[in-house]
Amino acid sequence: MPFLIRCPNCGNRNPYEFKFGGECKTSPAAGADRNAWCDYLYFNENMSGFQEEWWFHSKGCGDWIKIRRNTATHEIADQ
């Protein structure tokens, strides 16, 4: 396994137990125009370095969790 994910319920677990949910984004405010929504849906920071991201522990506790992971080194930041 390339790295370990610290699940608050289950401890350090193999990432293959999780489903990756992508980078954390802020959705446009109510009444935002179409372009803002297109940008939110399709465009990504796609960070090479630390980013906050969603993971779903599908083969574990079944919770969605947020972690900070360095996508270039796979280092997981302390929460």
Added chain:
Amino acid sequence: MAATQKILQYKQPESTYDVIIVGGGLHGLSAAYYLAKYHQVKRIAVLERQYIGSGGSGRNTEMVRANKRAHETLPFYKESLEMWDGLSAELEWNLLVQKKGLIALAHSDGEVDAMRMQGDAQRRAGIKIDMLSPQEIKRMVPALDISDRTALPVVGAQFHPEGGTVHHDAALWGYAKAACRLGVDICEGVEAVGFNVEAGRATGVKTNVGEISADKIHIAVGGYSSQIARMLGVKFPVVTIPMQVMTTELMAPFLDYYVASPRLHWYTQQTLKGDLILGGQLDPWQSWKSYNTWEECSERVASILEYFPDLAHARVVRSWSGLCDCTGDSAPVMGPSGIEGLSLDVAWGYYGFKSTPAAGKYSAEYIVKGKVPEKIKHFGLDRFFNRSRVREIII
């Protein structure tokens, strides 16, 4: 006595160029070649931060094919596939083009139906495509197990006779040599660290060896496009996902075709050298790191062994991974960037290698004429805002 003249000479960049291409992979080098050869652009530099072909160009699985689905993309892939045929002669370099045929297995009636629909779209675009019965597949690939022993037995296949393989390093060296011969400066170890943009117009590239000015800048950086996007203060509609690939030890020839299972996410082919290339699944998460995992290796190998049980003795001897910049609609981003003088050829996911000749050709045409060529008009960045995303499927 054999000639010892170098086929390729690397240069230090000069201070100004007509066109600067950022990225010394297949797409960048082919764009440079077509600019110099067919558009008579004189001063071209290709900037590569590591060594040419260090990214996806040397990490792909060498598959060339045109069996996609969307009518927007099929003519482009068809032309690209045909361009490989004449390329060895044109570049005076043997690219080991081998159109051996590609067999995509179906494991259910639903898949057969989907392949028929896809085949109709492909035939309409002029691409040869056939359906095969399990018995026909068995005659072509005797090593394949078509019995009911497997969890998902083979019930049919789509045959793409013009699909095949091209040696990726040979293609890279062919384009690099031909471009170099036409006076293109190929600069290794030169990294773009920023861009000079004045009043909405790109005027130059900041590099680790100084600033270089240019009339036109072209971005062909494969999996690293988001790093360029950050320098420009924009975002691209991509996520960078690695794909892991493995090869086995050498074996006597037994597999004449490229065999894939879109359902089970694997493909394999035996190279001219005799080793099998195994791969087919993107990693389940975003990453910029090059690594291989036991989980991916064992899953891929177990799935392939199910259908090629005779391979149980074969050993995996080497593995690697490459970065794929994936868009939501499985189509690339080519053409205008929103900044004048700066053009894009990015977001190629895992279908960049097969697109090399046509992507280079049409990138060059766009750079010179400033008008988006017909064949790439659906690949613009604006499609994400005006409801015209490409209806491609993931295969």
